[in-house]
Amino acid sequence: MDIQPIDSGSAEAVSDLLKVLASDGTADPSKDPRLPTERVAGLLEQMITTRVVGERLSALAEQGRIGLFPHTSGLEAAIVGATAVLRENDWLFPAYGDAGAALVRGASVADIAARALGGANDPLKGRDVPAVFSSRALRIASIGAGPANRLPHAVGLAWAAAQRGDDVVSAAFFDAPEVDAADFHTGLNFAGVMRAPVLFVCRVREGELGAADHAVAYGLASARCDGSDVLAVVRTLSDALERAASGGGATVIDLVVGGPDDAIARARKHLVRLGAWDEARESALVKRVEEQLASAIASGGGEPSLRTIFDDVYAELPPELERQKAAAMRGPRA
Amino acid sequence: MAQQNMVQAINDALAGEMRRDDRVVVLGEDVGKVGGVFRVTAGLYDEFGEKRVIDTPLAEGGIIGTAIGMALYGLRPVPEIQFSDFIYPAFDQIVSEAAKMRWRSGGEYACPIVIRTPVGGGIRGGLYHSQSPESLFIHTPGLKVVCPSNPYDAKGLLLASIRDDDPVVFLEPKRVYRAVKMDVPAGDYEVPLGQAKVVREGEGVTVVAWGAMVYEALSAAEQVAEAGIDCEVIDLRTLWPLDVDTIAQSVEKTGRLVVVHEAPKTCGFGAEIVQSVSEKAFLHFEAPPARVTGWDTPFPYTLENEYLPLAHRIVPALRETAAY
Secondary structure, three states, X not given: OOOOOOOOXXXXXXXXXXXXXXXXXXXXXXXXXXXXXXXXXXXHXXXXXXXXXXXHHHHHHHOOOOOOOOOOXXXXXXXXXXXXXXXXXXXXXXXXXXXXXXXXXXXXXXXXXXXXXXXXXXOOOOOOOOOOOOEOOOOEOOOOOOOOOHHHHHHXXXXXXXXXXXXXXXXXXXXHHHHHOHHHHHHHHHHHHHOOOEEEEEEEOOOOOOOHHHHHHHOOEEEEEEOOOHHHHHHHHHHHHHHHHOOOOOEEEEEEOOOOOXXXXXXXXXXXXXXXXXXXXXXXXXXXXXXXXXXXXHHXXXXXXXXXXXXXOOOOOOHHHHHHHHHHXXXXXX | OEEEOHHHHHHHHHHHHHHHOOXXXXXXXXXXXXXXXXXXXXXXXXXHOOOOEEEOOOOHHHHHHHHXXXXXXXXXXXXXXXXXXXXXXHHHHHHHHHOOHHHHOOOOOOOOOEEEEXXXXXXXXXXXXXXXXXXXXXXXXXXXEEOOOOHHHHHHHHHHHHHOOOOEEEEEEOOOOOOOOEEEXXXXXXXXXXXXXXXXXXXXXXXXXXXXXXXXXXXXXXXHHOOOOOEEEEEOOEEEOOOHHHHHHHHHHHOOEEEEEEEEOOOOHHHHHHHHHHHHHHHHOOOOOEEEEEOOOOXXXXXXXXXXXXXHHHHHHHHHHHHO
């Protein structure tokens, strides 16, 4: 008997995915989300800012001045496009290294740098590695290091908001290797059972299997698009957000990156074609971001006070921690 | 005042708090229509409906993970884990996420969830329905750990736990669930977290216990009283933060300390209690502090009364410590 092997590479090739922008920067009018041109220029600015910040902080990490800061190079359209779709009241559960998402939500370059430096200006008081960023004001959740651990959190938060009658969607960003983790499946399972308005946003690089194929098992919708095409990302996420906000439940989305065209190059070509972008604007932007980074890095020195180790473990310091804090403050210091 | 067992008292606390505070939700396996495996949540689904009492999939990590998300949005979730033996799939969510949320977010996000879970042996539950994993959670910065021994404390401690702004692991001794009845006020009251209670005063030996073992400690104390050994028994009630002052004050009086717990001996909470008391009252010790605990083995089904540190094993320890 001739048994054919199962084709494990069933994920579509990038060329078959939903795409708005062609390599030459022209937009497919039948799929174009039709954002105002200046809005698209804003997305490109945030993508370029994300890359400059990532490169600078990664270089700082390579010099040993800060801890690991993973490259998100190539993911800029996926991160910026997906975040830009979220409304102010929506919540973001980012992946490690998604500084670009924080920028889109309203963090400044200086905020990202201060966080990465882990010094006295760090809002997280030097407690986590440089690539983690959270902010209640910006509705960016605090994430741990466990793969897909935040997916059930996104489900619980979205469910809670719906239970309170609030029009809120939560988005959980993750990378394809996290699909293997138990909490990926748990998150999707609970989202299906609880009808929670969640966007599960998976960044899939070349050769990786994505998340979207798993959606059907949990009764969820799925979508795939070219993750290097910022307009395709916006279009796909907008549709999913609309479905979630209108009671249609969660969507599992693969943003497939790694095609022949760089995310930034493609958006740039599109805007140049429209006469809305030029070299002068880009070099002014890059110069501005580099200055902001240099200034933040120069002023980010100094360690947080030793006492901050003991703050926030509990709402109130228990007696044993009071004793340990006193002992630490007496020294000796490292 | 009505007589209630611990199941009724906890049910009463949940219902009362859910009426008082609409942020409180209950979730877990079969906690809704069935009312929970021990019927602790019976009637809540009928009164509060599916938006307050949620039957979840059978996945403990998902129960705690979604509860964490609910807490981030401002709810006060009270997830139930059917048996503390089944809490391990949720261990990562409890230890890596809930416990660290406030600290890692620079104080911006709290995680006020109360994880209710039956604990301990003595109901012929075998090795997967009898464990006492308290040390694993006490060892984790950011968690509070509570274990009531009676219906009155269970209600008051649960209300205090739900109103606490930190995550609480609330261990319910299942052997006590229906075995003890006592007067429990119908109204609202709290038993403050972090305060142990002297449940028998004495001058000779300090005995520390919690949960179901409080009754064994009291029974052993009565047995040795006939031989002139006068025990002071302390019910910890809250395991963490530890009320070390109450124990140390007792040891300053008695000079002798015996700690009783169901969990295995090695790295059990007894070791921490002994050392913490030593740091405060070492010069008062007149005998080596002793531990009477479960063995460092899995929990046996048939021989469970040989595993548990019941009165017959506490009595010799009290005699030896008193005679040292």
